[in-house]
Amino acid sequence: MKPLRETTSVNAQVLSALRAAVISGELAPGSLYSVQTLATQLGVSRTPVREALIKLAQQGMVRFERNRGVRVLLTSLHDLEEVFALRLLLEPAATRRAVDRLDAAQLKELRRTFAHMEKAAKSDDEFTMFEHDRRFHRVLLEAAGNARLAGIVDGLRDMVLRRGVSTARESRSLDDIVAEHRVILDLVEDGDAVGAAEAMRAHVEHTAALLIAQEAGGEPVDVDLSWTTGAVMRTN
Amino acid sequence: MKPLRETTSVNAQVLSALRAAVISGELAPGSLYSVQTLATQLGVSRTPVREALIKLAQQGMVRFERNRGVRVLLTSLHDLEEVFALRLLLEPAATRRAVDRLDAAQLKELRRTFAHMEKAAKSDDEFTMFEHDRRFHRVLLEAAGNARLAGIVDGLRDMVLRRGVSTARESRSLDDIVAEHRVILDLVEDGDAVGAAEAMRAHVEHTAALLIAQEAGGEPVDVDLSWTTGAVMRTN
DNA sequence: CGGTGACGTGTCGCATGCCACTCTCGCCGA
DNA sequence: TCGGCGAGAGTGGCATGCGACACGTCACCG
Numbered sequence A, B: 001m002k003p004l005r006e007t008t009s010v011n012a013q014v015l016s017a018l019r020a021a022v023i024s025g026e027l028a029p030g031s032l033y034s035v036q037t038l039a040t041q042l043g044v045s046r047t048p049v050r051e052a053l054i055k056l057a058q059q060g061m062v063r064f065e066r067n068r069g070v071r072v073l074l075t076s077l078h079d080l081e082e083v084f085a086l087r088l089l090l091e092p093a094a095t096r097r098a099v100d101r102l103d104a105a106q107l108k109e110l111r112r113t114f115a116h117m118e119k120a121a122k123s124d125d126e127f128t129m130f131e132h133d134r135r136f137h138r139v140l141l142e143a144a145g146n147a148r149l150a151g152i153v154d155g156l157r158d159m160v161l162r163r164g165v166s167t168a169r170e171s172r173s174l175d176d177i178v179a180e181h182r183v184i185l186d187l188v189e190d191g192d193a194v195g196a197a198e199a200m201r202a203h204v205e206h207t208a209a210l211l212i213a214q215e216a217g218g219e220p221v222d223v224d225l226s227w228t229t230g231a232v233m234r235t236n
Numbered sequence C: 001c002g003g004t005g006a007c008g009t010g011t012c013g014c015a016t017g018c019c020a021c022t023c024t025c026g027c028c029g030a
Numbered sequence D: 001t002c003g004g005c006g007a008g009a010g011t012g013g014c015a016t017g018c019g020a021c022a023c024g025t026c027a028c029c030g
Helices: A010-024 A035-042 A046-059 A077-099 A104-122 A126-143 A147-170 A174-190 A193-216 B010-024 B035-042 B046-059 B077-101 B104-122 B126-143 B147-170 B174-189 B193-216
Strands: A062-065 A069-072 B062-065 B069-072
Touching (some): A010 A035, A010 A046, A010 A147, A077 A147, A077 B147, A126 A147, A147 B077, A174 A193, B010 B046, B035 B046, B077 B147, B077 B193, B104 B126, B126 B174, B174 B193
């Protein structure tokens, strides 16, 4: 007999497949693809493909062009700036909040994820590394108790994953990345909310600087993310 | 010559119609509706309705329940907390940024929108009032130069609009709301970025407090949004 | 030789068909 | 009377049909 088990819906499978294809670059940024073609390649009909693409379009990864196809959007320098401005506004604050709310299970999960990152870095497994990197951040964000915030940041990561995965190592080794997360983890374990938030800010800012510099390709960059930091309240 | 008339797509019309129906409460929170029924009422086929609902589902306004229908989600106290935590993290910072980037056209638009708010408050036109309230915020957010940020906040507003429109006046008059925006506008015109950001924070915080207190209905509330404010950097 | 307009191909957007599943409600037996 | 159950109606998810439009091609004309 066939697996009576409830497999995830076709739509969900198509969605993750398309997302992965965009991230991996299998679907080239800037190129046009037809729903029919994608549906055939995935072995399903046009409907679930179209519906998945609608979701990706809402997220800003693709854009429908009437009677022409669906275009995979390329992330410009400005896009990177937008994404990291948002991450800098959200992640440090969420981290600060998370430290005071983290329960035992979440802390354990955070440690476990970090251990996986270390292991992946040791075996030079870039893909697994970034997978757990993402999970590390997600655990912290969820611990902050704001699902929308976690979802937003998680969505933002997709925007830069494609550029980040294969090239970030040019300027920062996997070990460096692990080290930055270790600092965060240690401060979280110490219950130092402000410190952990600051470490997170530094980590995200560092990542932003590397990716933006890389994207600019040596040209002088006109990107200012400093406005995302600092007191909102008047300094008395 | 201008293109004669670009009829907005059926999908877009359906989307705004459904969004309006949810916000106005015409589609009751917690209730189930079928795509077929909605499509018939709107005079279109199921496809564009379903696609619009998918977008609303991604935004968190509705949820598909297989073989049962689509449920309009109700906003809980925790939802309000999430939404306003995000707004407090984003809007003051964006305002601060906007003050330094605002061009003449945007400033003019901000003044114009504020004037509309005043007029609407005078004639006690609640609907128009909130329409321009939303626009006021959107202009500022867009001036910050971050389209994603503007889009996120704009989406968040939908979550509370339903509760806010018809009941906020119980504790805060339209004139009060105008006054809060006037403070922001004045500080923006003065070029006082930090002050405008602080005014925005106070405004959003005030709105949050009122809506949350109202939602709680007198019961003691356990909502803490203070973590969204304050220095992320260590205070030296 | 250059410009132009008609035609064919390919595409999305919308409508519709089909299927498995869920829930309701009335019937039947104890 | 009451409880279980089964048939039917209704639903979302997926597949497919269909029309209008964009764009490339190419023959034709100036």
